[in-house]
Amino acid sequence: MTVDGRVAAGSMRDVVERSDVIVCCGSGGVGKTTTAAVIGMDAARLGRRVVVVTIDPAKRLADALGLSAGLSSSPQRIDGLGVDPGVGGEMWAMMLDTAATFDGLVRTHADDDEQIDRILSNRFYRNMAGAMSGTQEYMAAETLHALHNDDRFDLVVVDTPPSRNALDFLDAPGVLSRFLDHRIFKLAMLPTRSGLKVFGAAAQPIFKTIGKVVGSDVLADSLAFFQAFSGMETGFRERADDVVALLRAERTSFVVVASPRHDTITEAVWFAHQLDDQGVGVAAAIVNRVQPAFGEIEMPADIGVEGPEVEVPGVVVPGGAVAALWRNLGELQQIRNAELAALEPLVALTEPAPIALLPLLDGDIHDLGSLDQVAQHLFP
Amino acid sequence: MSENPLRSLTAANVVVVAGKGGVGKTTVTAVIARAAARSGQRVLVIELDGKPALDELLPDRDGEALTVVHLSAPDALEEYLNDHGFRRIAKRLNRTGVIDMVGTAAPGIDDVVVLGKVKQYEKSGEYDLVVVDGPAAGHAVTFLMSATGLADAVRGGPIRSQADDVLELLAEPERCMAVLVTLPETTPVNETIETAFALEEDVGIRLGPVVVNGVDQGTDLPAPDDVDAALQAAELDHAVIDVLRDAATFRRSRRAMEREALDRLAVGLPLGQVQMRALPVAGLDADDIDALADELIAESGS
Numbered sequence: 001m002t003v004d005g006r007v008a009a010g011s012m013r014d015v016v017e018r019s020d021v022i023v024c025c026g027s028g029g030v031g032k033t034t035t036a037a038v039i040g041m042d043a044a045r046l047g048r049r050v051v052v053v054t055i056d057p058a059k060r061l062a063d064a065l066g067l068s069a070g071l072s073s074s075p076q077r078i079d080g081l082g083v084d085p086g087v088g089g090e091m092w093a094m095m096l097d098t099a100a101t102f103d104g105l106v107r108t109h110a111d112d113d114e115q116i117d118r119i120l121s122n123r124f125y126r127n128m129a130g131a132m133s134g135t136q137e138y139m140a141a142e143t144l145h146a147l148h149n150d151d152r153f154d155l156v157v158v159d160t161p162p163s164r165n166a167l168d169f170l171d172a173p174g175v176l177s178r179f180l181d182h183r184i185f186k187l188a189m190l191p192t193r194s195g196l197k198v199f200g201a202a203a204q205p206i207f208k209t210i211g212k213v214v215g216s217d218v219l220a221d222s223l224a225f226f227q228a229f230s231g232m233e234t235g236f237r238e239r240a241d242d243v244v245a246l247l248r249a250e251r252t253s254f255v256v257v258a259s260p261r262h263d264t265i266t267e268a269v270w271f272a273h274q275l276d277d278q279g280v281g282v283a284a285a286i287v288n289r290v291q292p293a294f295g296e297i298e299m300p301a302d303i304g305v306e307g308p309e310v311e312v313p314g315v316v317v318p319g320g321a322v323a324a325l326w327r328n329l330g331e332l333q334q335i336r337n338a339e340l341a342a343l344e345p346l347v348a349l350t351e352p353a354p355i356a357l358l359p360l361l362d363g364d365i366h367d368l369g370s371l372d373q374v375a376q377h378l379f380p
Numbered sequence: 381m382s383e384n385p386l387r388s389l390t391a392a393n394v395v396v397v398a399g400k401g402g403v404g405k406t407t408v409t410a411v412i413a414r415a416a417a418r419s420g421q422r423v424l425v426i427e428l429d430g431k432p433a434l435d436e437l438l439p440d441r442d443g444e445a446l447t448v449v450h451l452s453a454p455d456a457l458e459e460y461l462n463d464h465g466f467r468r469i470a471k472r473l474n475r476t477g478v479i480d481m482v483g484t485a486a487p488g489i490d491d492v493v494v495l496g497k498v499k500q501y502e503k504s505g506e507y508d509l510v511v512v513d514g515p516a517a518g519h520a521v522t523f524l525m526s527a528t529g530l531a532d533a534v535r536g537g538p539i540r541s542q543a544d545d546v547l548e549l550l551a552e553p554e555r556c557m558a559v560l561v562t563l564p565e566t567t568p569v570n571e572t573i574e575t576a577f578a579l580e581e582d583v584g585i586r587l588g589p590v591v592v593n594g595v596d597q598g599t600d601l602p603a604p605d606d607v608d609a610a611l612q613a614a615e616l617d618h619a620v621i622d623v624l625r626d627a628a629t630f631r632r633s634r635r636a637m638e639r640e641a642l643d644r645l646a647v648g649l650p651l652g653q654v655q656m657r658a659l660p661v662a663g664l665d666a667d668d669i670d671a672l673a674d675e676l677i678a679e680s681g682s
Contacts (some may be wrong), residue, residue, distance in 0.1 A: 027402035028400060028401020028402055029403065030401075058568045058571070123533075124485055128487075132483070132487075134603065178481055179481075197408070209464070212465065212467075213538065215535055215536060215537055215539075216535070217533075217534060218485050218486050240657065259402065263663055294626050294630070295626075320606060320610065322610045322616075324599055325607065325610070325611070326624065328599050329623065329627040331598045332627055332630070335660045335661075338660060338661050338662040342662035342663060360634075364637060366566075
C-alpha cells in the first residue's frame, strides 16, 4: 500500500473518537506540540471537551492559540475555534509545571502541614522535583491522570518530554517507587541509638563517601529529605500504579510523531517497537513537514540548460525562465522522493494503523488559521 | 557572513556545538570537525549521550587525524565515584540508586564530570581542536551552567575543584567557545537568540558565529512576472503550467520566510553567521559531510 493511500479520510478521527487519552511521542523538534494542538482543535469540533498539555511550548504556539500571555500551568480555554455551538466542543490548553505538580502530590500524601513544610523547603527535594531524571515524565503522567479525572474534560492530549526512550514515559511513575525501594533509602532510615537519624545515617560508610564527594551540607539535606518523606511511600506508590494503569488503558492511544528524515524516523520506529513490546501498540503515526507534491507530471528530458536527470524523451522546452521552473520542480520532487523513501520503515512497522503525512507549509504557524491548514491534512 | 568561516568556527581549543533537537547540531559538528581535520588539525569529536551517530558520519579518511569518543553523563559519574572510593563500599548496594541519589543531591554533578573530561582532553596536548556535540536533550545553558551551580552548593572536596577547573575553562575565550546551530525559521531563530543571551549572561562563555543549517541555496527562480510570460510563451499544457507555477510560488514563499528569519537573526544577535546549504536528501551521510566540509574550506579561502 502506498503511503498516501493510508491517509484514509477520517482514520485519525477514529483515533480521536475512540480515545480518552492521546499521548504524542517522538524525538525533539519534530512538531509534537503542534500536532497535539491540531488534534485538540479537531476533537473540540467533534464535540469533545479536550485539554491539551504541552511540555515546552514555543511562544509562537501560544500566540497561534491566541494566548499572547503564554500558556499557564492551569488550563485556559481557547476561543475562536469556530466550534459549532450545537456540537458544544471545547478546547483548553496548559503547560506542564513539573515542580508544582510534584508539590501537589506531596500535599496530597503528607500527614500534616509540618511534614509538607519540611519536604517542600528541603533542597534535595527541590532538586528532585525540578531535575531528577524521569521526574518530568512522571509529572506529565501524573498531570494526565489528574486531568482525566477532571469533570471539565473528556479527552486529554499530552505531548511527551523529548526523551530518547518511549518507556521513560510509560515507566515514569515507577521511577520514584524504585528510587525509594533502593537499599540506600533504607540505610538512610536506619534507627540509631542516639535517635538522631541524620547523624546516625551520615556515619554509614556509604554516606561518608558520598559526603566526601558532594560535601556534608548537601548530604545532610539529602538525608533530611528521606526522613521527612518517611510514611508517604505507600501513598505515592499506589498513585503511581493508578497512573500506569491509565497509560495502559484501552482508551489511551499512543501517536508516534516524526519528521521525514532518517534520524527521526529511526527514533520513531524504535518508539513504536518499544510500545509494541509493552503491549501498548501505536494508534497512528504522523509525519510532519513533508515536502508537498505538486502534481503528477513528469519532467522533460531536455530543459534547455543542465537540469535534473529525467526519463521522458523527445520533449524540448525553451531554456531560461522555464528551465529554471523545471529545475525548481525537479529539486522539490527530489526532496519529496527522498523523504518518502526515508519514512518507509515507519510505514511498514505501524501498518495497519493510519499514517498521516502533513505537508511543509509555505508559511509558518502563527495563528489559528495556519493550525487549521495543518488540521485539514490530518483530518481530511 | 564571517570572513573566514572555518577559522571563526574553530577559534578556540574546545568548541561546544549547541542547538535544539532537529536543527542539525550533529551534522554541523561533523562538518566542522571534518573541515578542521582536512585543514591539517588533529581533531577530537566528543559525542554526549544519545545514540552514537558521529562514527557513521565521520569515518576514517586517509591523512586526516580525526577521533570520535562517546561520553555519557551517568557513566562518567559512575566512573568518577568509583575513582573516589565508592567502589569499595558499593558492592552490595544498587549502583543506580547511589548514582541517582548523588545526581539528585548535587544536580549538574554529572555534567561537571563530563566537562571535566573535556578539559582533560583539551589539556592532553594530543589534539589541536576538540569539538563537543552538545547534550541530546539540548539544554546547552543547563549543561554549561552546571559548574556554576555546583560551585555554589559544594564548598570543598574533589567535585568542587573539578567545578572550579571547568569554570576556568569556560571563562577563557582562547580555550573554549560555544557555536549555536539554528534553522532559517521563525521559532528556531527566536530560541537561538534567547539561548545566546542566556549563555552570555549566565555562563559568560565566548560565542562563535551562529551556524544556520539547511539554507535553501538551490536553483534561482525568475521573478513572478517573468514566470507568467515564459510559461505562456512555452505553450505548455495548462496542468503543467499550474504545477510549475505552484512549485515556484511555494519555493518563493519558503525562501521569503528564510530570508526574514535570517535578517531577524542578524538584527537580534550581533554575531557572525555561517550558512550551510540544504541538500535534497532526507538525512546526510558521510559523503555529504565531506562535501559540506569542502565547501566550508573553499569559502574560507584555505
